[in-house]
Amino acid sequence: MDELDDQLRKLFSDDRLDVHSPPVAAETVVRGAARLRRRRAAITGAFAVAVLVGAGIGLAQLGKARSDDTVSAYLTTATPTTSTTTPQTSVSTFTSTVIVTTNPPPSSNGGNPDTPGTGTRSDPKSDPPPAPPTPEAQPGRYGSLSLGMSEGDALATGSLVEPSTPADPENRCKAYATKSVPDSNAVIISPARGIVRITLASFAKTPKNVGVGSKVTDVKTAYANATQSGSNVVVEMNATPAWSYIFESDGSTVTTVFMRLNANDCAGV
Structure with missing residues (x-):
């Protein structure tokens, strides 16, 4: 180690290794x-x-x-803590009903009906008479014969019994007996109007169950439009041609019933 240190010292102390910078x-x-x-x-x-x-x-x-x-703090602090409440005024509603009486319309004399008028007051009108009963609708037919049928048609039915007899003084109308009614005047025929009368058999009854032997009161009860003509009771029928029931009686009981044309031209029929 000492030898190495010595070499390093020599190396660093060598001037050749110095770097020389220029003045600049x-x-x-x-x-x-x-x-x-x-x-x-x-x-x-x-x-x-x-x-x-x-x-x-x-x-x-x-x-x-x-x-x-x-x-904000000042504003919050300055806000009053106690508020003044305005008292509310209570309002009560009352409903009232007013009844107004108006004057009634004036009467015919121009014044109030409650005030006596100066004119004369007419008397109360009486009830009108009841309307006459409507004639009943029934065909003017009995068997094979019908009112208004011509003589030829009536003979063709075979219900008539010949010969005929005069039915009136002028000898204009003819009378025939029938097979159910032997009376020679059972059927009367006008040359202009045909059959003007048909006599019902004694056992025959009308549609309302009225016939020979019935009481006159029964006839009037059965037919509201029945009218009294002497001892006969006449009941008009509503048909074409117009005709009527004729109930002959002895005053209380029906003796004969026949059908008659209203517009007949045979005298005494």
């Missing part, structure tokens, strides 16, 4: 160091200025915040 190099190094110091000083100053500006802005914001907090 030292001056260049000094100028570079000066520039480096100036840059560092400029950077440090700029940083300080930035720090100061930031600190100023922070202080300004802090002061504003504190001012706002102070104002």
Whole structure:
């Protein structure tokens, strides 16, 4: 080790190994160091200025915040804790009903009906008489014969018994007996209007069950439009041609029933 140390000392003490810098190099190094110091000083100053500006802005914001907090505190403190409540006025609603009586319309004499009029008051009208009952609708037919049938048609039915006999003094109308009614005047025929009367058999009944042997009161009860004509009761039917039932009686009981054309032209029929 001592030998190595000696060699190293010799080596480092050899002048040949020294590096000799020119004079200009030292001056260049000094100028570079000066520039480096100036840059560092400029950077440090700029940083300080930035720090100061930031600190100023922070202080300004802090002061504003504190001012706002102070104002808020003052405002909060200044708010009254007790509020004045305006008393409410209670309103009661009352509903009232008013009944107004108007005057009734004037009467025919121009005044109020409650006030006596100067004109004469007419007497109350009596009830009108009831309308006459409507004639009943029934065809004017008995068996094969019908009112208004011509003589030829009636003979063709075979219901008539010949010969005929005069039915009126003028000998215009003819009378025939029938197979059910042996009376020679059972059927009367007009040359202009045909059969004007048909006599019903003694056993025959009308559709309302009225016939020979019935009481006159029964006829009037059965037919509301029945009218009294002497000892006969006449009941008009509603048909074409128009005709009527003729109920001959002895005053209380029906003795004969026949059908008669209303517009007949045979005398005494």
